[in-house]
Amino acid sequence: MANPSILILAGDGIGPEVMxxxxxxxxxxxxxxxxxxxxxxxLVGGAAYDVHGKxxxxxxxxxxxxxxxxxxxxxxxxxxxxxxxxxKPERGLLRLRKEMDLFSNLRPAQCxxxxxxxxxxxxxxxxxLDIMIVRELTSGVYFGMPRGIFxxxxxxxxxxxxxxxxxxxxxxxxxxFELAKRRGNKVCSMEKANVMESGILWREVVQRVHDEEYPExxxxxxxxxxxxxxxxxxxxxxxxxxxxxxxxxxxxxxAAMLTGSLGMLPSASLGAPMENGRPKAMxxxxxxxxxxxxxxxxxxxxxxxxxxAMALRYSFDQGDEATRLEKAIEKVLADGVRTADLMGxxxxxxxxxxxxxxxIIEALDASL
Ligand code: NAI
Ligand code: MG
Numbered sequence: 186m187a188n189p190s191i192l193i194l195a196g197d198g199i200g201p202e203v204m205x206x207x208x209x210x211x212x213x214x215x216x217x218x219x220x221x222x223x224x225x226x227x228l229v230g231g232a233a234y235d236v237h238g239k240x241x242x243x244x245x246x247x248x249x250x251x252x253x254x255x256x257x258x259x260x261x262x263x264x265x266x267x268x269x270x271x272x273k274p275e276r277g278l279l280r281l282r283k284e285m286d287l288f289s290n291l292r293p294a295q296c297x298x299x300x301x302x303x304x305x306x307x308x309x310x311x312x313x314l315d316i317m318i319v320r321e322l323t324s325g326v327y328f329g330m331p332r333g334i335f336x337x338x339x340x341x342x343x344x345x346x347x348x349x350x351x352x353x354x355x356x357x358x359x360x361x362f363e364l365a366k367r368r369g370n371k372v373c374s375m376e377k378a379n380v381m382e383s384g385i386l387w388r389e390v391v392q393r394v395h396d397e398e399y400p401e402x403x404x405x406x407x408x409x410x411x412x413x414x415x416x417x418x419x420x421x422x423x424x425x426x427x428x429x430x431x432x433x434x435x436x437x438x439x440a441a442m443l444t445g446s447l448g449m450l451p452s453a454s455l456g457a458p459m460e461n462g463r464p465k466a467m468x469x470x471x472x473x474x475x476x477x478x479x480x481x482x483x484x485x486x487x488x489x490x491x492x493x494a495m496a497l498r499y500s501f502d503q504g505d506e507a508t509r510l511e512k513a514i515e516k517v518l519a520d521g522v523r524t525a526d527l528m529g530x531x532x533x534x535x536x537x538x539x540x541x542x543x544x545i546i547e548a549l550d551a552s553l
Pocket of ligand 1: 203258259260261469475488526
C-alpha cells in the first residue's frame with residue numbers, strides 16, 4: 186500500500202519557520218517509528234501570489250483534494266494588505282476550506298501543567314484541562330440567505346440568516362460523537378433552542394443521531410450562553426462540545442484562551458470520508474503569520490507541531506504516536522524550556538524556534 190500522503194503549505198511570515206520544525210518531526214517518525222509519509226510541498230497565501238498572481242494555484246487545490254492531509258502554516262502579511270480582496274492571502278485558505286468542504290472544525294483547549302500559571306483563571310480550574318470544541322464551519326449565519334443591508338421604511342436594515350439543514354447538523358454531530366468515542370465519551374451540544382428555531386432543530390437532530398447511532402456516548406444539551414459561563418466557571422466538566430458556526434467561533438476562542446498562548450493552539454478541519462475511509466482534512470495552528478516576529482527565529486513552533494499530532498490522531502489512526510508527541514512537548518515545557526511568547530514577567534532566556542524543535546526531538550528520542 187502507498188504511504189499516507191501529506192501536502193505541506195507553509196505560507197507566509199512565521200509559517201515556514203514553524204513548519205520547518207514540523208518537517209523534522211515528520212522525518213523523525215519515518216526514521217524512528219517506521220511511519221513514512223509521502224510529503225509534498227507547495228505555496229499558499231502571499232507566497233503563492235508572488236509566483237502565480239493568486240493565493241492558491243488550481244494545481245495546488247487539486248493536490249489538496251487528493252492527499253490524506255494538508256498541513257498549513259499561516260498566510261498574510263503587511264506586504265499583501267493592499268491587494269484586491271479577491272486575491273488576498275486569506276482567500277487561499279478560504280478556498281481550501283470551502284472546496285474541500287471541511288465542515289467540522291476541531292479546536293482543542295488543552296492545558297499543559299507547566300503553563301497552568303499562564304491562564305487568566307485559577308491554576309486548579311485549568312491544570313490538566315483537555316476539552317475539544319467542534320464547530321460547524323461551512324453553514325449557519327455566516328452563509329445563510331437572505332443577507333445584506335437593505336432599505337426598509339426609510340431606514341437601513343442589516344440582515345443575516347441562521348440556517349441549518351438536517352443533513353448539515355447530522356454530519357457535524359456524527360463527527361463529534363466519533364471524536365468522543367476516542368476521548369472521554371461525552372458530548373455536550375450547545376445552541377439557543379429557547380429562542381431560535383434553528384436551535385430547536387439542532388437539538389432534535391443531535392439527539393436523534395445520538396439515539397440511533399451513538400447511544401453509548403453520554404449526551405447533554407446546554408444553551409450556548411450558559412455554556413460560555415460554564416466554560417469559564419469549571420471547564421473540566423466538558424469533554425467534546427459540538428455547536429454551530431457562530432457560537433463555535435466565540436466559544437472556541439474563549440475556551441482556547443483558558444490555556445494561555447496563541448503559540449500553543451492547534452486546529453483541525455475535517456470533511457467527509459474519502460474512498461480510503463480517511464476524512465478530508467487540513468491541520469493548522471490557530472495563530473497567523475506574526476509579521477512582528479517573522480524572520481527572527483522567535484516563533485513558537487508548538488501550535489504547528491500539535492497540529493501535526495492531531496493529524497496523526499485523526500487522519501492516520503496513530504493515536505498512541507500523537508500522545509507520544511504531546512508528552513514530549515509536555516516534558517520539554519516541564520523542563521522549563523520556553524520560547525519568548527511563553528515567558529512570564531519573571532523573565533529568563535527564551536529559546537529560538539529551532540532550539541524548541543530540537544528539544545522536542547530530544548524528548549521524542551528519550552521516549553523510545
Ligand atoms: P497573529 O496570530 O499573526 O499574531 C498575533 C500576536 O501573536 C503577534 O504579536 C504575534 O507575534 C504573536 N504570535 C502569533 N503566533 C505566534 C507564535 N507561534 N509564536 C510566538 N508568537 C506568536 O495575528 P495578527 O497579528 O492579527 O495577524 C498577522 C497576519 O496574519 C495578518 O496578515 C492576518 O491576516 C494573518 N492571519 C492569518 C491566519 C491564518 O493563516 N490562519 C490567522 C490569523 C491571522
Ligand atoms: Mg474567531
